[in-house]
Each structure stands twice: as C-alpha cells, then as structure tokens.
Amino acid sequence: MSEDLTARFRKLWDEIAPVGRDARSGGYLRYAFTEPELTLRDWFREQAERRGMPVTADGNGNLFARWGDPAAGDAVLTGSHFDSVPHGGAYDGPLGIVSAFLAVDELRAAGAAPVRPLVVAAFAEEEGARFGVPCLGSRLLTGALDPGRAAGLRDADGVSLAKALGDRPAGARPDLIAGWSAFVELHVEQGRALVERAAPVAVASAIWPHGRWRFDFTGEGNHAGTTRMADRRDPMLTYAFTVLAANKEARLRGAHATVGRVAVESNATNAIPARVTGWLDARAAEPETLTGLVEAVRAKAAERARRDGTEVALTEESATPLVAFDGGLADRLAALLAAPVLPTGAGHDAGVLAGHLPTAMLFVRNPTGVSHAPGEAATDADCAAGVAALARVLGDLTRA
Ligand code: GLV
Ligand code: MN
Ligand code: MN
Ligand code: MN
Secondary structure, three states: OOHHHHHHHHHHHHHHOOOOEOOOOOOEOOOOOOHHHHHHHHHHHHHHHHOOOOEEEOOOOOEEEEEOOHHHOOEEEEEEEOOOOOOEOOOOOHHHHHHHHHHHHHHHHOOOOOOOOEEEEEEOOOOOOOOOOOOHHHHHHHOOOOHHHHHOOEOOOOOEHHHHHOOOOOOOOHHHHOOEEEEEEEEEOOOOHHHHHOOOEEEEEEEOOEEEEEEEEEOOOEEOOOOOHHHOOOHHHHHHHHHHHHHHHHHHHOOEEEEEEEEEEOOOOOEEOOEEEEEEEEEOOOHHHHHHHHHHHHHHHHHHHHHHOOEEEEEEEEEEOOEEOOHHHHHHHHHHHOOOEEEEOOOOHHHHHOOOOOEEEEEEOOOOOOOOOOOOOOOHHHHHHHHHHHHHHHHHHHHO
16 A cells, blocks of 8 residues: 555544544544534535535435536445444544545546546434434435434433434435435444455445344332342342343354443442343344344343343334345455455444445454454554545446
8 A cells, every 4th residue: 555545544534533532441432413523524524625525414414525516427425424332443434434535535636537426425323322223314314214203312311313413304315315326335344354364455245134122121129238138129130131141042043142231220339229221232144043032032031020020121222134235336346356245243324325225335454353442443554455445446436
C-alpha cells in the first residue's frame, strides 16, 4: 500500500479519533444523537462540503453526501455508522465512513469521472445502544420498522426517539432507495479469520440470523437478613440459571448466546430483588437453529421459575433474518480484489439494505479479532488497503 494513502488515512482518522473516547476504558461512548455523535455528523457535513458533495437527510436520522449528477443514473451507495456500543471500539462503523470519503479522493485523484453518482451514507443508531433496536435508521428507511412504533422508543433516561430526532421519523423512503443501484459497506472485521488467512481485506457472503430477547424475571423483594431461604421468591436465581442455560444450549448447537446487559430492582446489596431483566443476544448460522435455541432457553427458564416461585416473561425486541448477500456481486468483488469470502455473525445496515438492492460488504483485518470493546484494532496499512479496495470496487460499480 502506498505510504501516501496510509498517511492520508491516519490524518483523516485523527480528526475523529478523540471524539467520544472514554479516558478510563479507552472505548467509545458515541450513542445516536448525543453530543459526540452529533459532532461526528457535523464532521460528516464538513467532509462533504470540502469535497463539494451536497448532503441530504432522510428524516430518519440518516445522512447522505452525493458526488455526481443525480440525473446520470442510479447511484452507488457506500458508508456505515458513527454510533457505538457502550465502550465500543474505534473502528466499528466510522471506518466505513472515513474510508468512503477517502475512496472518493482516490477516484478523483485517478481522474475517474463516474458515470453513476456515488453517495456516502452515515446511518443512525446501527448498534441499538440507545433505543434498543439495532439498525434503526436503515430499518426506518426501508420500511422494516414502523415509524409510529419507533417514535415511541425510549432511551434509558426516558427520552423518546422522536424527541432525539426533533420530529417523528419519516419512515420508508422508497423514493431514495429507487435511486440506488448497489450498496457497499466497508467494516472492520469482528473476528480473526483474516489474520488466519493472512489477507488484509475480505468480501462478506452472509450474516447469521440473530435477535434480541428480553427476559423479565419477577419475584418478591424482601430483606436479605431476615427472609428465610425457604421463603424466598428470588428472581436472581431464575435469571442466573437462565444465563447458564443459554450458554449451554448455544454450545450444544454451535450457536452464539450472550447475556451482556442486566437490570436489577431494587439493586441493593441487602435486599432480595423484586425483578431482574436480562437481555439475550442469540445468533446461529441457520434460522431453525436460532429458533430452537431461543425456545430451549425459554422452556428452561419457565421450568426453573416454577421451582423458584418466580415468573418469567419473554419479549422479542428485534429480529434479523438470515442475510445472503448478492452472490453475483460478492463474486465480482472477490475476483476484482482477489479477496476471500466470509460469513459473519455481526449485524449491519448492509444486512437490512440487502433486501432492497444488491448489497456487499468488505471487511478489513482486525489483528486482535476483538470488537464491541476497546481492544478492537486495525493497522493503518490495512485500513489504507481497505480504502484502496473500496475505491476499486466503487470505481467498477460506478462505471457500469
Ligand atoms: C451490531 O454490531 C451487532 O451485530 O450487534
Ligand atoms: Mn457493532
Ligand atoms: Mn458496525
Ligand atoms: Mn453492527
């Protein structure tokens, strides 16, 4: 990779690297429509302006910057998201947007005048860390999420999405989607497959079906010192058993199950809780494996609740079906880049858009394999290789 592109990557990356970084953890707190994420949106507008790219908003929190004449044909869309999970890594999301602007620079420097316009996108609330629904912006845009339901989603402080957006979300925008011929999202890899293959860049084949389920365990709040063990109805026990059951059932099926978030009432050291809420994130290669896993965990939780004298209710908060990316497009990109093709267990806006237009993803090697945590990594040289790959792909797609 040219020194020059690596240096240009670093220079642009340094503009956003401090935004929203938590000094203690080294991770990022970039929740949708909060100050750090709004700062990154301003940065997006600035980058677009520097390049003479007009920016439009879709009323759902998503931003689009266009290079080229909209009358020249359907645009090729590229980009990703700025928002992070709590204490997330630097690259998940922003790498796709920074790389998109740099790819525009590469194409311009090469003197390419695209036949089709190229649009750089920043999608809203991809992680669902603030309002609970992942890929919120792309789901609204594609009509996968009802704007009325979305408007009422609330964050942990009770602020509604409508308030954060400043308006009720606009909902489906088929008019915008009709103007796009393809979407390519570049993303940091969230595993170590590329380290094992000694390749800097890969093309995605599929996204595992996955979802989020909320378990509400209810018992009886009471005194920790005076309530006899036999008299307790302790929802923490049912919760703890359910976490272990989820882990076991996932292992048995070759699937993934995680309980990474929990809320306890009253959350006092010297009180038996009245209520415990645990969020299950479950993923599997096949839909039936995922359904079987969640059903097995539900049944085990219910059985355990009977023994504990507690109650358990299960609510599906989001579901993403299996996404098989456009095979023709993936093959075309893999051949163009001589890159491996890999599936992933992580969700992306590309997975939502894949149901509406030919969509592909590029992954950039991550030496630690860590993601959704501060240890997420990518070298500048690999990021530059990602930009070069994205520029080649976009050059190819905007020409045709
Ligand atoms: C989003 O990054 C997800 O896969 O949870
Ligand atoms: Mn993520
Ligand atoms: Mn992401
Ligand atoms: Mn994601």
